[in-house]
Amino acid sequence: MNPSSQEQKWQRRKEDRPAEIMAAGLEVFSERGFAAARLEDVAEVAGVSKATIYLYFESKADLFAAIVREIATPRFDEIEKLLDSYEGSSAELLNFVIGKLKDLTATTPLPSLAKIILSEASNFPEIRDFYRDNVVERGFRNIGRIVERGIARGEFRPCNVNAAVQAIAFPILLNTIARNTFGELPQLDPDGFFTAHAEFVMRGLAADREA
Amino acid sequence: MNPSSQEQKWQRRKEDRPAEIMAAGLEVFSERGFAAARLEDVAEVAGVSKATIYLYFESKADLFAAIVREIATPRFDEIEKLLDSYEGSSAELLNFVIGKLKDLTATTPLPSLAKIILSEASNFPEIRDFYRDNVVERGFRNIGRIVERGIARGEFRPCNVNAAVQAIAFPILLNTIARNTFGELPQLDPDGFFTAHAEFVMRGLAADREA
DNA sequence: AATAAATAACTGACCAGTCAGTTATTTATT
DNA sequence: AATAAATAACTGACTGGTCAGTTATTTATT
Incomplete structure (x- = not known):
C-alpha cells in the first residue's frame, strides 16, 4: 500500500x-x-x-540576463579572437562573419532572444541596460572594426561606419526575427536572402575604382 | 453639501x-x-x-488591430498613388520613399507599433495574422515595385528583389526600433544614418557601368 | 416612459515571489 | 559500522497583486 x-x-x-x-x-x-x-x-x-x-x-530578470550572457559571451570571444589575428582581405573577413551570423541565426536561439530584448526591454530596464552594454555595444564594435579595417586598407570606401554596421547587421537580424515571428513567408526566404545581402553589402562598401 | x-x-x-x-x-x-x-x-x-x-x-486585440489599420492604411494609399503615377528616375523615387520613411519614423508612432508587433505577435495570433496580411505583405509589395521598376528601366542591376527590399527597409526600421528601445545611443544617431543608408542602398542597387 | 449610452462594481484566472516545513546528504560521535 | 545530529537542498502551499472581460445599475436623451 x-x-x-x-x-x-x-x-x-x-x-x-x-x-x-x-x-x-x-x-x-x-x-x-x-x-x-x-x-x-x-x-x-x-x-x-x-x-x-x-x-x-535572484529574479526572473536575473535568470534571463544569465541566459543571454551564457549564450552571447562565447560567440563574442570567438569573433574577437578572429579579428585580432586575421590577415586576409576585409571583404573575405566580412563575408566570413556574415556566414557566421547566418549559422548563428539558423542554429541557435539568438534570434528569439534578440526579439525578446527588442520587444520587451523597455518594460524591464534591468534587461535593457544589460543588453545594451553587453551585446549591442560589443556587436557594433566588432563589425565596426571590420569596416574600419577595410577603409584603412583602401578596400572599402570611407563611409559612416555606424551606418555601415547597421546596413550589414540589421537586415540579417530582422530577417531572422521576422521569420521567427511570421513563419516562413516567401518574401523572407533565407536561401536567396543571405547571398543577395552579402552582395549588397559588398557593393555598398566597395571603394570607388580609380578613374 | x-x-x-x-x-x-x-x-x-x-x-x-x-x-x-x-x-x-x-x-x-x-x-x-x-x-x-x-x-x-x-x-x-x-x-x-x-x-x-x-x-x-470586441477585445483588446481588436482595438489594437483597429489602431494599426487606421494608421497604416492612409500611408499605404498615399505611397501607392505615387507609385502609380510617378514618371521620374527610380533612384529619385527610392530616395523620396526613404525620406518619407524617415519622416514617418520621426513623426508618427509607427516605430512603437512595429516593435509591438514584432515582439508580441507570436503570443497573439490574431494580431500577427492581421499585421502579416495588411502591413508586411503590402510594404514588401510597394518597395518591391520600386526595385522592379528600376531593374526594368535599366537603372538598377538585376537582383533578388525581396532581399533588396529588406536591405532598404530593415535597417531603417530596426534603427528606429532600437532608438525607441535603448534611447539615443551614439551608434544609432539618425542624422548621419539616413543619408549614409541611402547612399549604401543606391550603390548596392546601381547597375554596373558598361565596360 | 422608453431606450441607448455609460458606468461602477465585480469575477475569475493568472503569476512572481515567499516561507515554513520536509528530505537528502554530510559530519560527528559512539 | 552504526546512528545521531547538523546542515544544505528542495518543495508545496500560500500571498498579494494584477487585469481582461462581465453584469447590474444609473444617467442622459428622445
Whole structure:
C-alpha cells in the first residue's frame, strides 16, 4: 500500500541545477517571450520546483540576463579572437562573419532572444541596460572594426561606419526575427536572402575604382 | 453639501468615442506594449470607463488591430498613388520613399507599433495574422515595385528583389526600433544614418557601368 | 416612459515571489 | 559500522497583486 515510500523524491544536484534551469528558461523564454513566460513552466521543464529557481537566481530578470550572457559571451570571444589575428582581405573577413551570423541565426536561439530584448526591454530596464552594454555595444564594435579595417586598407570606401554596421547587421537580424515571428513567408526566404545581402553589402562598401 | 448634483456626469458621444479610444489606445500601447498595456489606462486617457471600450471594440486585440489599420492604411494609399503615377528616375523615387520613411519614423508612432508587433505577435495570433496580411505583405509589395521598376528601366542591376527590399527597409526600421528601445545611443544617431543608408542602398542597387 | 449610452462594481484566472516545513546528504560521535 | 545530529537542498502551499472581460445599475436623451 505504500510502494514508493522508499523512492527518492529528489536529489541534491547543486552543481547541475543552474545550467539545467537556464536551459529550461531558454526554452520557455524563446517560446513565449519574457513577460509571458511562466517560471512555473521553467521549473517544470527543469524538473525542479519553482522555489528552487530562486535558490540560484535572484529574479526572473536575473535568470534571463544569465541566459543571454551564457549564450552571447562565447560567440563574442570567438569573433574577437578572429579579428585580432586575421590577415586576409576585409571583404573575405566580412563575408566570413556574415556566414557566421547566418549559422548563428539558423542554429541557435539568438534570434528569439534578440526579439525578446527588442520587444520587451523597455518594460524591464534591468534587461535593457544589460543588453545594451553587453551585446549591442560589443556587436557594433566588432563589425565596426571590420569596416574600419577595410577603409584603412583602401578596400572599402570611407563611409559612416555606424551606418555601415547597421546596413550589414540589421537586415540579417530582422530577417531572422521576422521569420521567427511570421513563419516562413516567401518574401523572407533565407536561401536567396543571405547571398543577395552579402552582395549588397559588398557593393555598398566597395571603394570607388580609380578613374 | 452636494454642489455637484446638478452637473452632468457624462455625455452621449457615440460618434466620437471610437476615435478617442483609439487615440488613447495608441498612446498607451506605444508606451507599454500590447500585453503590458492596461485597458483601464486606455479608458482613463480617453476619459471613459473601461466598460465603454467594450461598447465599441470586441477585445483588446481588436482595438489594437483597429489602431494599426487606421494608421497604416492612409500611408499605404498615399505611397501607392505615387507609385502609380510617378514618371521620374527610380533612384529619385527610392530616395523620396526613404525620406518619407524617415519622416514617418520621426513623426508618427509607427516605430512603437512595429516593435509591438514584432515582439508580441507570436503570443497573439490574431494580431500577427492581421499585421502579416495588411502591413508586411503590402510594404514588401510597394518597395518591391520600386526595385522592379528600376531593374526594368535599366537603372538598377538585376537582383533578388525581396532581399533588396529588406536591405532598404530593415535597417531603417530596426534603427528606429532600437532608438525607441535603448534611447539615443551614439551608434544609432539618425542624422548621419539616413543619408549614409541611402547612399549604401543606391550603390548596392546601381547597375554596373558598361565596360 | 422608453431606450441607448455609460458606468461602477465585480469575477475569475493568472503569476512572481515567499516561507515554513520536509528530505537528502554530510559530519560527528559512539 | 552504526546512528545521531547538523546542515544544505528542495518543495508545496500560500500571498498579494494584477487585469481582461462581465453584469447590474444609473444617467442622459428622445
